[in-house]
Amino acid sequence: GQNxxxxxxxxxxxxxxxxxxxxxxxxxxxxxFWYQQHAGEAPTFLSYNVLDGLEExxxxxxxxxxxxxxxxxLLKELQMKDSASYLCAVADSNYQLIWGAGTKLIIKP
Amino acid sequence: IAGITQAPTSQILAAxxxxxxxxxxDMRHNAMYWYRQDLGLGLRLIHYSNTAGTTGxxxxxxxxxxxxxxxxDFPLTLASAVPSQTSVYFCASSEREGTYNEQFFGPGTRxxxx
Numbered sequence: 001g002q003n004x005x006x007x008x009x010x011x012x013x014x015x016x017x018x019x020x021x022x023x024x025x026x027x028x029x030x031x032x033f034w035y036q037q038h039a040g041e042a043p044t045f046l047s048y049n050v051l052d053g054l055e056e057x058x059x060x061x062x063x064x065x066x067x068x069x070x071x072x073x074l075l076k077e078l079q080m081k082d083s084a085s086y087l088c089a090v091a092d093s094n095y096q097l098i099w100g101a102g103t104k105l106i107i108k109p
Numbered sequence: 110i111a112g113i114t115q116a117p118t119s120q121i122l123a124a125x126x127x128x129x130x131x132x133x134x135d136m137r138h139n140a141m142y143w144y145r146q147d148l149g150l151g152l153r154l155i156h157y158s159n160t161a162g163t164t165g166x167x168x169x170x171x172x173x174x175x176x177x178x179x180x181x182d183f184p185l186t187l188a189s190a191v192p193s194q195t196s197v198y199f200c201a202s203s204e205r206e207g208t209y210n211e212q213f214f215g216p217g218t219r220x221x222x223x
Contacts, residue, residue, distance in 0.1 A: 042215060087152070097152075097210075099151030099152040101151045
């Protein structure tokens, strides 16, 4: 079967760094996406990785290791507005997105 | 219209009633999707359409139907609602199916079936 695993909830302090991990087992791999979803709102796109390595975009970076079936999202200089759920999704062999349940990130002052 | 709109925003529905959730996009995207999101579960694909005139079944299609008469609209119909269909429903679109397909989401419809 297809499976995406990520921690249910994480807590971090304003100004700090946090790493959210995602492991996956899917039938085929055509890229991994990270989305941000604030409570009561729609998911919005953060990053896309299809090759191994680190992609940096401002305060956010995403890493992929295809051989390990592993990705992480790194958030630096945390701000209160970063409190949200972070969703990991993998495009399978049919290019359909398989979604993890999301990681709720709580930022404390 | 900018992006994707969904209607209604929320709805309380009696079991057994028929309901159509509306979705419209103005980005001329070829592919559109319907997901449901339940607490503790990831987004689950109900139905999708890769282009106007075609539709396909996702992971959880039972009890739902869709149509894609034109590029912009992708309505989702519950023929006879049941309480297990209580969920938040998101419509999404992407420029095309396949390869890099960043999906853009509508604001969602919160549906409660009693």
